[in-house]
Amino acid sequence: MIVTVTMNPAIDKTLDVENFTGGTIHRVTKVIQDAGGKGINVSKTIHALGGETIATGFLGGSSGRMIEHALDELHIEHQFVYIEGETRTNVKVVDTTKKGFVTEFNEPGPTVTQRDIQTLTETLELYAGPSTIFVFSGSVPASVDKDVYGFLTRKLRKRQSTVFVDAAGQLLEEAIKAKPFLIKPNAYEITRHFNLSEDVSEETLIDLGKELLAKGVNTIVISRGQEGAIFLDHQRAFKTNGIQVQAHSTVGSGDAMLAALAYGLDADIPYEDCARLAIATSAGACTTLGTKPPARELVDELVKDVLIYPLWP
Ligand SMILES: Nc1ncnc2c1ncn2[C@@H]1O[C@H](COP(=O)(O)OP(=O)(O)O)[C@@H](O)[C@H]1O
Numbered sequence: 001m002i003v004t005v006t007m008n009p010a011i012d013k014t015l016d017v018e019n020f021t022g023g024t025i026h027r028v029t030k031v032i033q034d035a036g037g038k039g040i041n042v043s044k045t046i047h048a049l050g051g052e053t054i055a056t057g058f059l060g061g062s063s064g065r066m067i068e069h070a071l072d073e074l075h076i077e078h079q080f081v082y083i084e085g086e087t088r089t090n091v092k093v094v095d096t097t098k099k100g101f102v103t104e105f106n107e108p109g110p111t112v113t114q115r116d117i118q119t120l121t122e123t124l125e126l127y128a129g130p131s132t133i134f135v136f137s138g139s140v141p142a143s144v145d146k147d148v149y150g151f152l153t154r155k156l157r158k159r160q161s162t163v164f165v166d167a168a169g170q171l172l173e174e175a176i177k178a179k180p181f182l183i184k185p186n187a188y189e190i191t192r193h194f195n196l197s198e199d200v201s202e203e204t205l206i207d208l209g210k211e212l213l214a215k216g217v218n219t220i221v222i223s224r225g226q227e228g229a230i231f232l233d234h235q236r237a238f239k240t241n242g243i244q245v246q247a248h249s250t251v252g253s254g255d256a257m258l259a260a261l262a263y264g265l266d267a268d269i270p271y272e273d274c275a276r277l278a279i280a281t282s283a284g285a286c287t288t289l290g291t292k293p294p295a296r297e298l299v300d301e302l303v304k305d306v307l308i309y310p311l312w313p
């Protein structure tokens with residue numbers, strides 16, 4: 001069973017404009033609204049791949065109900081905690097004159113109380129067990145303690161569950177201390193974690209990955225946008241190529257990657273094939289309009305183009 005946890009969901013409002021520049025008026029050529037937020041995107045992608053998930057987290061107000069309705073329409077199981085405030089709207093501006101060039105405005109999100117956290121914790125504990133994979137991803141509203149992923153990872157690991165975390169900054173730092181099974185920082189997030197500039201060599205990225213393995217994380221996937229990704233665990237490391245696609249919006253590609261990794265592990269797919277699937281699914285997500293997962297047929301085509309290059313031992 002795969003349980004996704006989105007503490008800060010969002011309606012993703014994608015606006016297509018031409019020649020995006022700050023400080024000017026743009027006529028929007030297309031508007032798309034999607035149920036978004038990282039864990040929700042993970043659930044949508046697992047569903048598109050043919051798997052099943054339970055989406056959890058916090059929802060509030062009319063935006064929250066829209067997200068719930070969207071999940072119902074997709075027949076994705078969910079168990080959200082309803083909070084007082086309104087679920088946020090994140091605006092994504094796609095410059096149609098520069099394919100794949102997106103500017104994002106992510107709101108901070110509503111207030112979540114300690115009592116809401118307690119209710120969500122109880123919900124997650126109901127699903128905990130050796131065959132459950134929990135996927136914690138995305139930011140948390142400002143009112144939530146930055147140790148929340150760490151706290152929940154510790155609790156769920158005690159129940160033998162597998163935990164994936166996709167987060168940045170202090171949230172990631174605290175989560176790492178709780179030794180999640182897998183983390184998926186992008187190159188920017190991992191270099192920021194070590195106070196380095198993003199512009200480092202591949203060798204340095206591998207060394208940074210090894211440092212995180214030494215802290216007790218089982219698998220590190222460092223995603224590198226169109227350059228593919230580096231996969232490291234305690235036995236070996238390999239990298240993949242990136243796949244050339246006609247990108248419309250790269251929003252949701254990281255979530256698609258995490259989804260494929262959770263789906264693959266849950267379905268007992270061999271690790272290297274999971275990596276291939278993750279690259280194909282995330283590249284496929286770049287081709288869709290708004291924050292939508294790729295069709296399984298497209299993923300099955302793209303997977304043929306993924307190459308694996310061993311790095312060590
Ligand atoms: N322009 C692109 N073309 C092809 N694949 C892409 C592109 N951008 C992202 N991807 C795929 O999505 C994965 C995640 O993207 P990345 O930007 O690294 O993460 P995040 O979305 O979490 O910031 C990459 O490893 C790659 O497989």
Ligand SMILES: O=P(O)(O)OC[C@H]1O[C@](O)(COP(=O)(O)O)[C@@H](O)[C@@H]1O
Pocket residue numbers: 008010011012036037038039041090106137138139140250251252253254255256291
């Ligand atoms: O929780 P955060 O970090 O604000 O991110 C939320 C945003 O990230 C997304 O999940 C997309 O994430 P990725 O592009 O990293 O896959 C959007 O749907 C959402 O608006």
